[in-house]
Amino acid sequence: MGIDKVETSDADLVRRVLDGDTRAYAGLVARYRDRLGRYAMHMLGNREDAEEALQDAFVRGYRSLARCYEPERFGAWLYGILVNRCRTTGARATRRGRLFVRDEGALNGFAHPSGAERTEWEDAVHRALARLAPEYREAFLLKHVEDLEYETMARLTGAGVSALKMRVKRAREQLQVILREAERV
Amino acid sequence: MSEHDEDVIERVVSELRRPVQIDPAVDTRVMEEIARLPVRRGHGGLRAARVAWRWLARPRAISLSPLAGLGIAAVFAALVLALSGRWPGPPSAPPGERATREFQFVVVEPHAARVSLVGDFNDWDAARTPMRRMQGGSVWSAVVPLRPGRYRYAFLVDGRRWLADPTAPAARDDEFGTPSSVVTVGSS
Numbered sequence: 001m002g003i004d005k006v007e008t009s010d011a012d013l014v015r016r017v018l019d020g021d022t023r024a025y026a027g028l029v030a031r032y033r034d035r036l037g038r039y040a041m042h043m044l045g046n047r048e049d050a051e052e053a054l055q056d057a058f059v060r061g062y063r064s065l066a067r068c069y070e071p072e073r074f075g076a077w078l079y080g081i082l083v084n085r086c087r088t089t090g091a092r093a094t095r096r097g098r099l100f101v102r103d104e105g106a107l108n109g110f111a112h113p114s115g116a117e118r119t120e121w122e123d124a125v126h127r128a129l130a131r132l133a134p135e136y137r138e139a140f141l142l143k144h145v146e147d148l149e150y151e152t153m154a155r156l157t158g159a160g161v162s163a164l165k166m167r168v169k170r171a172r173e174q175l176q177v178i179l180r181e182a183e184r185v
Numbered sequence: 186m187s188e189h190d191e192d193v194i195e196r197v198v199s200e201l202r203r204p205v206q207i208d209p210a211v212d213t214r215v216m217e218e219i220a221r222l223p224v225r226r227g228h229g230g231l232r233a234a235r236v237a238w239r240w241l242a243r244p245r246a247i248s249l250s251p252l253a254g255l256g257i258a259a260v261f262a263a264l265v266l267a268l269s270g271r272w273p274g275p276p277s278a279p280p281g282e283r284a285t286r287e288f289q290f291v292v293v294e295p296h297a298a299r300v301s302l303v304g305d306f307n308d309w310d311a312a313r314t315p316m317r318r319m320q321g322g323s324v325w326s327a328v329v330p331l332r333p334g335r336y337r338y339a340f341l342v343d344g345r346r347w348l349a350d351p352t353a354p355a356a357r358d359d360e361f362g363t364p365s366s367v368v369t370v371g372s373s
Contacts, residue, residue, distance in 0.1 A: 025215075037205050041205050051207065066309040121196070125197050129201070144197075145202055176194065
């Protein structure tokens, strides 16, 4: 006989936090840590920066939780904060001259189903992603990796739908060109 | 676009969708940072205040002549201008380094059943600053004591519709997905 695990909804956890139960926020952090972390890692290409942006997003989310007027959509709301944090962290990293320096620690963070060594293809993908302009990388990741609708992306990024479609298209074209070059080498 | 190109993108996406493991210590750091923040006030303690507010804000029938109505409207307009600092007049609080000043926020919402003022000054909590309908009309108002500083704020109409203040500068650094405005309170 199995035991059914009933997971507390996002909305319930948000309400508990708003009612003063700070510990309930830990449930939300654990629930969204890896998924949001994946976006931050791909966007920033550096584990240290990704974790900093993620931590900052969670803390800002907590401080502004009363502004989450659709608590059942907490995840999407928090995504918006993280997208913004990644932009800020990315801009700061550019000023420091360390944008997208992929360290081994960052690369090892990507779970590999077979436990095998990373292939040349996998390295090529991450290097190609690193060469995209941040706004192209952001649009490509939100559309194709996080599987968001253009309307949702527009809300998160502040960009118009047609601009986002253009960015995704160019990101795809550039990735194809970069990876074709990599195949020839 | 060739079939090969499409295949390349599919393989890229498949690679990027692989799960990522983030150090669970992030959770600890987040919760430690949160623990250092001021304690969030639960909504339960506000019930008595809300009951009192509802009593105060309950609509009451008042008979006025048209002339008296115009007079009240003129006084109200002058009050709004003076309190918002757009009209030269005596300061609403004695000048001081960190003196609190009362600010009146006004919005026109003829069809709303309830409107709340939310902002940095009340933790964006819709329950804390309900606005009062003026004379049973379209204008909603709330007065909030503010210390010198820069505050973001917005109006929440009927608990769902988010509205920036059309008469104030828009907040450009907002990242929470809803429009908001900025008010800056000077130190004197």
